[in-house]
Amino acid sequence: QSVLTQPPSVSAATGQKVTISCSGSSSNIGKNYVAWYQQLPGIAPKLLIYDNDKRPSGIPDRFSGSKSGTSATLGITGLQTGDEADYYCGTWDSSLSTGMFGGGTKLTVL
Amino acid sequence: EVQLAQSGAEVKKAGESLKISCKGSGYSFRSYWIGWVRQRPGEGLEWMGIIYPADSDTRYSPSFQGQVTLSADKSISTAYLQWSSLKASDTAMYYCARPDYYDSGTFYVAYWGQGTLVTVSS
Numbered sequence: 318q319s320v321l322t323q324p325p326s327v328s329a330a331t332g333q334k335v336t337i338s339c340s341g342s343s344s345n346i347g348k349n350y351v352a353w354y355q356q357l358p359g360i361a362p363k364l365l366i367y368d369n370d371k372r373p374s375g376i377p378d379r380f381s382g383s384k385s386g387t388s389a390t391l392g393i394t395g396l397q398t399g400d401e402a403d404y405y406c407g408t409w410d411s412s413l414s415t416g417m418f419g420g421g422t423k424l425t426v427l
Numbered sequence: 428e429v430q431l432a433q434s435g436a437e438v439k440k441a442g443e444s445l446k447i448s449c450k451g452s453g454y455s456f457r458s459y460w461i462g463w464v465r466q467r468p469g470e471g472l473e474w475m476g477i478i479y480p481a482d483s484d485t486r487y488s489p490s491f492q493g494q495v496t497l498s499a500d501k502s503i504s505t506a507y508l509q510w511s512s513l514k515a516s517d518t519a520m521y522y523c524a525r526p527d528y529y530d531s532g533t534f535y536v537a538y539w540g541q542g543t544l545v546t547v548s549s
Contacts, residue, residue: 319471352535354472361522361539362472368533405472409534415488416462416474416526416534 320345321406321419328425329396337391337422339406345417349409351389353382356403356421365404366391396426429453431461431523431540438546439513446509447543449523456504457481460528463497463508466542467519477526478506515549 322340329335339351351369354362364373366382369389381392389406406419434448451461462477476487480499487497496509506523523540527533 349532349534354536356472361542362536363539364535364537367527367535367537373537403471407472407535409528409532413489414486416477416528417488418464418472418474421471 319420320410320413320417321408323404323406323419323422325420326423326425328427330427331396331398333396334392334394335396335424336393337404337406337424339389339391339419341387341389341408343387344412345387345408345410346384346389347387348411351382351384352407353380353389353391354405354407354418355400356405358402362405393424398426400424401426429525429538431525431538433521433523433540433543436544436546438548441513441515441547441549443513443547444509444511445513445545446507447521447545449506449508449540451504451506451525454525456499457501459525461499461506461523461525463495463506464522464524464536465491465519466522467516472522475508475521477528480504480506513545513547515547517545518547520544 353366356362369384370382403421432450457480460477463475465473475491478485478497480501499506520542524536525538
């Protein structure tokens with residue numbers, strides 16, 4: 318049972334927009350920055366967003382992040398079939414002194 | 428270029444010990460935290476813990492405290508994850524990861540190892 322709560326699955330059509338939520342608490346998201354990762358089957362996760370809303374070099378601006386209070390959101394516009402993957406939010410929990418991930422959200426592009 | 432190269436897949440029996448490794452290159456190994464993430468088959472990502480090689484300061488996730496041991500040898504830029512007695516439930520892919528972790532509240536992983544698959548039979 319993850320401390321960070323994500324919907325198990327989301328879906329949208331090619332070209333459309335989707336959002337994935339991540340809900341935490343005052344000791345994790347409420348106090349620290351949030352990152353988002355994409356994991357394709359069988360390979361290591363890839364960083365999409367860090368520090369709530371920053372994109373690493375090479376990540377297209379179709380991917381965006383935001384945070385408000387103890388929740389964060391990943392947005393993906395212009396959906397492509399290649400975006401089908403599992404998406405995880407992540408942050409640090411200052412009370413537990415550990416990193417943590419959400420349970421993951423499987424994105425299906427119809 | 429930052430790289431994290433992990434040791435190969437392992438097949439063990441329950442009760443055996445195991446130590447897997449992760450060698451960092453392309454950066455100052457001693458100056459960045461390095462950690463381990465577990466992913467059981469069909470499940471999500473779980474942080475196990477992180478270690479700072481310069482002084483071996485270690486932060487274990489409560490779920491893994493006492494279950495595994497993290498260590499690092501800065502002289503050979505290598506981090507280790509060790510079990511003294513494996514269980515079938517330890518069967519998983521284990522990723523080493525180099526988090527950017529600062530007191531400002533920043534915590535994210537831009538660099539990941541390729542993963543080490545550990546299979547434990549009962």
